[in-house]
Amino acid sequence: MSFEKLAELIFPNIDKTPEYYIEKYPKRELKEGAVVTRYAPSPTGFQHIGGVFAALINERLASQSEGIFYLRIEDTDQKREVEGAIEDTIKTMHKFGMDFNEGMIGENTEKGSYGPYRQSQRAEIYKSFAKDLIKKGLAYPCFATPEELNELREKQIAEKITPGYYGEYAKYRNLSEEESIEKINNGVPYIIRIKSPGNIENRVEFHDLIKGDISFPESNQDIVIIKGDGLPTYHFAHAIDDALMRTTHVIRGEEWLSSLPIHVQLFEILGFEAPNYAHIPTIMKLDGGSKRKLSKRKDAESAVSYYDEEGYPMVSVIEYLLNIINSTFEEWRAENPKADYHEFLVVLDKMSKSGALFDIVKLNDVSKDVISRMTAEEVYSHYINWAKEYDKEMYELSIANEKMVKEIFNIERECAKPRKDFAKWSDVRGKIFFFFDELFDKEKAHDVELSKNVDLSEAKRIIEAYAKAYSFNTDKETWFNELKAVGAELGYTSDRKAFKKNPEEFKGMVADVAASVRSALAHRTNTPDLYTIMQIMGEDKVRSRFEKFLNI
Numbered sequence: 435m436s437f438e439k440l441a442e443l444i445f446p447n448i449d450k451t452p453e454y455y456i457e458k459y460p461k462r463e464l465k466e467g468a469v470v471t472r473y474a475p476s477p478t479g480f481q482h483i484g485g486v487f488a489a490l491i492n493e494r495l496a497s498q499s500e501g502i503f504y505l506r507i508e509d510t511d512q513k514r515e516v517e518g519a520i521e522d523t524i525k526t527m528h529k530f531g532m533d534f535n536e537g538m539i540g541e542n543t544e545k546g547s548y549g550p551y552r553q554s555q556r557a558e559i560y561k562s563f564a565k566d567l568i569k570k571g572l573a574y575p576c577f578a579t580p581e582e583l584n585e586l587r588e589k590q591i592a593e594k595i596t597p598g599y600y601g602e603y604a605k606y607r608n609l610s611e612e613e614s615i616e617k618i619n620n621g622v623p624y625i626i627r628i629k630s631p632g633n634i635e636n637r638v639e640f641h642d643l644i645k646g647d648i649s650f651p652e653s654n655q656d657i658v659i660i661k662g663d664g665l666p667t668y669h670f671a672h673a674i675d676d677a678l679m680r681t682t683h684v685i686r687g688e689e690w691l692s693s694l695p696i697h698v699q700l701f702e703i704l705g706f707e708a709p710n711y712a713h714i715p716t717i718m719k720l721d722g723g724s725k726r727k728l729s730k731r732k733d734a735e736s737a738v739s740y741y742d743e744e745g746y747p748m749v750s751v752i753e754y755l756l757n758i759i760n761s762t763f764e765e766w767r768a769e770n771p772k773a774d775y776h777e778f779l780v781v782l783d784k785m786s787k788s789g790a791l792f793d794i795v796k797l798n799d800v801s802k803d804v805i806s807r808m809t810a811e812e813v814y815s816h817y818i819n820w821a822k823e824y825d826k827e828m829y830e831l832s833i834a835n836e837k838m839v840k841e842i843f844n845i846e847r848e849c850a851k852p853r854k855d856f857a858k859w860s861d862v863r864g865k866i867f868f869f870f871d872e873l874f875d876k877e878k879a880h881d882v883e884l885s886k887n888v889d890l891s892e893a894k895r896i897i898e899a900y901a902k903a904y905s906f907n908t909d910k911e912t913w914f915n916e917l918k919a920v921g922a923e924l925g926y927t928s929d930r931k932a933f934k935k936n937p938e939e940f941k942g943m944v945a946d947v948a949a950s951v952r953s954a955l956a957h958r959t960n961t962p963d964l965y966t967i968m969q970i971m972g973e974d975k976v977r978s979r980f981e982k983f984l985n986i
């Protein structure tokens with residue numbers, strides 16, 4: 435049976451056929467094994483870390499195989515759209531080292547010959563396919579009102595049968611062409627559904643590149659393909675876009691896995707070959723012993739802006755996500771400490787099938803490693819870029835004391851076991867503030883940390899003696915001998931064994947003397963190498979700190 439007239443009535447202005455588009459967007463000429471992937475966000479404005487995670491997998495796979503990674507904007511739900519969201523997505527991905535070969539490159543600009551890459555501008559394409567399906571009797575206008583659908587649902591639930599619009603419950607699937615035409619001419623509102631040929635008794639076998647072999651019952655639901663506003667549903671747009679844009683691998687969140695029966699069927703009805711699918715596990719977090727989804731409302735770390743504000747280098751976040759994608763990344767990184775992360779090969783079937791666990795402590799460790807591999811110059815440049823936006827005071831101080839700040843960043847860096855003290859740029863202030871009188875002088879007496887074996891008056895006694903003995907222009911060894919000599923005079927030994935044997939004979943160890951010098955210079959007992967700190971501060975500052983300490 436043909437539904438030519440009905441199709442014409444519904445889509446009078448559509449004069450293109452599926453063949454036209456299939457020819458217009460031919461198979462891509464890429465080298466053997468090249469993968470075509472896409473990032474396909476809805477432009478809602480909120481950049482979720484899960485989006486970066488999904489984009490990264492897509493980008494890596496395309497780029498590793500010298501394929502194509504493109505940006506498609508899924509804006510068929512126009513109520514949720516936020517202005518500027520496309521630019522924001524592109525900027526965010528760029529910041530994370532991901533650039534698109536094709537697709538949207540701005541709010542209103544795109545590149546590539548498989549566009550438009552914005553679904554709202556593809557209405558004509560979807561309609562051409564819908565028109566063709568109607569003609570062939572594979573899709574139909576459905577006139578069910580929301581009340582009718584509700585009633586059907588309640589009845590199905592009460593009778594304990596699978597809810598939905600299908601088979602005998604699909605009241606409008608078998609209307610004659612004349613009946614449908616009459617309703618449309620009478621102005622009855624409708625949407626377009628497919629006439630599903632599926633039978634739930636049949637099982638479909640499927641291979642997912644992450645989840646492995648799966649099977650599910652065939653879909654028998656007459657799903658909606660074109661909504662009342664003339665735009666397609668996600669399902670329909672997905673099938674048409676990924677077919678016409680010649681996507682080879684659809685890599686997307688596992689929340690879509692349950693829709694796979696529908697998608698497989700749509701590809702079949704449309705006469706397209708289905709792409710490869712990989713369903714990525716959802717990013718979870720441990721909360722009081724149980725796993726849950728990272729929540730936009732509850733978890734600051736779900737927003738991409740969080741990493742900016744805290745000052746995580748973007749490479750740290752990416753390396754951390756690579757760790758989640760393939761647990762072999764860590765080993766690879768240990769073996770290739772200097773390599774660029776792009777050299778690591780992402781493999782889908784090595785990915786965990788269940789939830790990906792997001793763990794800030796692990797992120798911090800990864801980030802400390804990343805920062806420890808940077809030169810002092812790099813640290814400085816990253817830091818001032820961050821501070822310019824998020825810590826004006828530190829920014830001004832760092833710019834005004836560039837040489838000193840670089841020296842500070844150079845402490846125990848570029849050596850076999852570099853210091854791993856910063857996980858993020860917001861950690862820097864707390865670790866280097868004491869070099870700046872402006873910040874140091876704001877500290878209160880109760881901020882001063884002391885060695886646990888030494889009280890304030892004893893620490894002052896140590897500093898008083900040390901200030902007299904201390905000479906600035908010495909090498910490290912002489913400096914340390916001096917410190918030991920001052921300690922010995924006051925009853926602090928450098929002989930650990932002797933101390934262990936007869937602790938009552940000593941006040942403490944030379945470490946307590948060094949800790950007291952740290953207290954005086956930094957108000958902290960745990961700092962990087964003390965000799966270097968004193969060299970960076972210079973004699974005047976060191977002496978003035980001793981003075982200040984004695985007057986606390």
Ligand code: GLU
Pocket residue numbers: 473474475476508672685686687
């Ligand atoms: N727009 C869909 C989403 O944001 C894309 C899913 C897909 O990659 O196909 O969930």
